[in-house]
Amino acid sequence: MANLKALLFDVDGTLANTERDGHRVAFNTAFKEAGLDWHWDEPLYGALLKVTGGKERVRHYLEKFNREFEKPDNLDQFIASLHQSKTRCYVELLEKGAIPLRNGVRRLLKEAENAGMRMAVVTTTTPENVAALLENSLGHGSEAPFEVIAAGDVVPAKKPAPDIYTWAMEQLNLKPEQCLAVEDSDNGLRSALSSGVRSVVVTVNGYTQGESFDNASLVVDQLGEQPGECSKLAGDFAPVSIIDLDLLKKLHGAVWE
Known part of the structure; x- marks a missing residue:
């Protein structure tokens, strides 16, 4: 049985519902400032989310x-x-x-930190976006619990390529069997799995709830703040009422036994 050494967290849609009310709004503001008549409504943005990375998303749109x-x-x-203007607008929204x-993110992060569990951010969004989200949601010094911030263009290939997960694990000096990933999308799940990380918890949101999550260890609607708030949507693991560190350790052990 492999011992769990680190939790690897996606950001957009996983830690916060940043896509619909954050990035989408910021993109539209940036378009307006640039004198463009483009407008990404919610259905269109849902389609654009199939492509990871903001700059890549604009190119795909064109x-x-x-x-x-x-x-x-x-x-x-x-x-x-x-994209630079969009990032500024996004940070202003966070501020x-x-x-x-x-729901449940702050609780799980604090629980993991108190237990000495190593943690990393593994995302395609920019480092500036990550820093702004953590600063405005968790307070000063909020990046401290995360030993590694793997973000943006630190690797050339975005999710679903495995590169960002591989890079993060290299910085942590850990192997895939020592890590568990928390994601929200099929692209994120595929990225983690293709890097060798086999224990992956998917917490869906409004944009990803209809996606296929084959081979995910567990799929839930949220992490949950109190027992009973979390509902299991898929996965062979026992009934789940909240995603806490103890459950993640048991799930990880079951995947790698």
């Missing part, structure tokens, strides 16, 4: 949903500038307290 737009010669610079943590 290729699939807005082909009539006359692309500038310096398209890469144009997209990078839009206003518009994007709270999901």
